[in-house]
Amino acid sequence: MNSNLRSVVVALALCWACIASAADEPARAPGIGATIEAQIDAFLKDDFARAFSFASPGIQGLFGNHQRFGLMVRNGYPMVWRPSEVRFLRLREVKGALWQRVLIRDRAGGVHLLDYQMVGIDGNWRINGVHILREPDVGT
Template identity: 45%
Template sequence: MRHAALALLFCLGLGLSPVSAQSADPIEGVISNQLEAFGADDFEDAFSHASPMIRGLFQTPDNFGAMVRNGYPMVHRPADVSYGQREEQADAVLQNVVITDEAGAVHVLRYEMVETEDGWKINGVSLLQAPQVGA
């Protein structure tokens, strides 16, 4: 319970909004749709939200799914997701996403988004150091 309260305070302090698959924001929508696909173990759909560079790197939805399951378990099975700060760059948009995992730990990830002919795609995700709350 304490972890949930701390996570809520953390999110409120950052002015974050809850995840919505029907988000009017196209970048949040792509990320939300990929997270939903991971939650359903639909790695083919999750892979469809990856950029051409990521798709070339992993080659198949199964390889991509294995990488996420093993390297980003909080993304594979998030308990809660909210959106944080966004930074626009010349060729990409960096979107911070706060994910609470099933154990209640809070993770901040930075999604690099690129616009393609097929719309926004995820070009990479990096794990950021989450600020300590109540320490």
């Protein structure tokens, strides 16, 4: 097989692998990343009223007001309150719910994986919960 044909075959195989991998994930949902980024931006500015506006009605009902919500985030999710880096990983669907995986580096350099459950409400994405996953393995 000549080198040009071999290159075409390799390129086609790589394209097929990408297509097969993408089929396992839901279509990108525009706005999910922007919603999470906007909430984190509000946290960085200590604008808990704005951050609270990105929470789903269920989360808003659970905390009642933005002051309690802000206290919970500062104490329970300090890496979200003051991240130094935010990177969006995989979006996936689990039992009909959309989950956005996010890698967050805190200001001390610690790396955290979080899953954001997203719900669509009136044409906008809202955050319905955040689960802290085990810390990722950091290899050399």
